[in-house]
Amino acid sequence: MIEIEIITIFPEVITEYINSSIVKRAQEKNLLKINVHNLRTWALDKHKTVDDTPYGGGPGMLMKVEPIFNALKELKRENSKVFLTSPKGEKLVQSKLEQLSKEKDSHYIIICGHYEGFDQRVHDYLIDYEFSIGDYVLSGGELPALVLVDGITRLIPGVLGNKQSLESESFNNDSLDFPQYTKPESFNNWKVPEVLLSGNHKNINEWRRESSKIDTLNKRPDLGK
Numbered sequence: 001m002i003e004i005e006i007i008t009i010f011p012e013v014i015t016e017y018i019n020s021s022i023v024k025r026a027q028e029k030n031l032l033k034i035n036v037h038n039l040r041t042w043a044l045d046k047h048k049t050v051d052d053t054p055y056g057g058g059p060g061m062l063m064k065v066e067p068i069f070n071a072l073k074e075l076k077r078e079n080s081k082v083f084l085t086s087p088k089g090e091k092l093v094q095s096k097l098e099q100l101s102k103e104k105d106s107h108y109i110i111i112c113g114h115y116e117g118f119d120q121r122v123h124d125y126l127i128d129y130e131f132s133i134g135d136y137v138l139s140g141g142e143l144p145a146l147v148l149v150d151g152i153t154r155l156i157p158g159v160l161g162n163k164q165s166l167e168s169e170s171f172n173n174d175s176l177d178f179p180q181y182t183k184p185e186s187f188n189n190w191k192v193p194e195v196l197l198s199g200n201h202k203n204i205n206e207w208r209r210e211s212s213k214i215d216t217l218n219k220r221p222d223l224g225k
C-alpha cells in the first residue's frame, strides 16, 4: 500500500478531491491511504503563523522553516520521501509517476507552499525531491500535490479495472494515444472512420498505430527525442 501525507494550509481543498472518483476508490480498496494535515498545527505561536516577511526586503510573505521542520519531525518515517511543490522543481513526467506508483510500501510526504514560496532552508535541508507541474506559477501547492497524487493513483496495480487502457495511453512509449470514437456512427454528418466499424482487428490495430504516430509527429514532435 502507498501512504501519502499532504501538508497544507488549505486542507479542505485537498479533502474534497481525494474523497471522489478514482482516488476515493483506491483508498476504499486499501491500495492507498492519504492523510491530510494542516500546517498550522505545527505553528509556534498562538496566532498559528506559518509565514513571515523576507530578509533583505521585497514584496510578499514566505513560508517559515520551523513549522515545516516540526511537521516532518512528527510525520517522517525511516522510508519516507519528502516532496516539495515548487515551480523551480523538476518537471513532472509520466515515467516519474510510473516509478512512484510501483515502489513497494512507500510513504510520501507532500508539502504545499503559498505566498512567495518557502524559506530557502526548506529546499536545502528538509526535502528529498522538488517537483513542478509545468512552467507557470500558481498561487499554491494544492493543485500540484493533487496532480501528483492523482497521477500516481491511477497507475497503482489494481486501481483501474482495465490494464490495457493504460498501455496505449499518451506518453507510454513516447507517443500519444490514438483517436477514439463512440456511438453514434454519424452525428451532424461527422463520421466515425470506416475501419473502426469493419470488425477487422488487424486493420483496426494498424490504423490506430498509424494515427497515433501521425498525431505524435504533428502535436508533440519532441517526444522520444
Ligand code: SAH
Binding pocket: 085, 086, 087, 088, 111, 112, 113, 114, 115, 116, 117, 118, 131, 132, 133, 134, 135, 136, 137, 138, 139, 140, 141, 142, 144
Ligand atoms: N515565488 C515563487 C513562486 C511561489 S508560488 C517563484 O517564483 O518560484 C506559491 C507556491 O505555489 C509555491 O511555493 C508552490 O508550492 C506552488 N506552486 C506554484 N506554481 C507551481 C508549479 N508550477 N509547480 C509546483 N508547485 C507550484
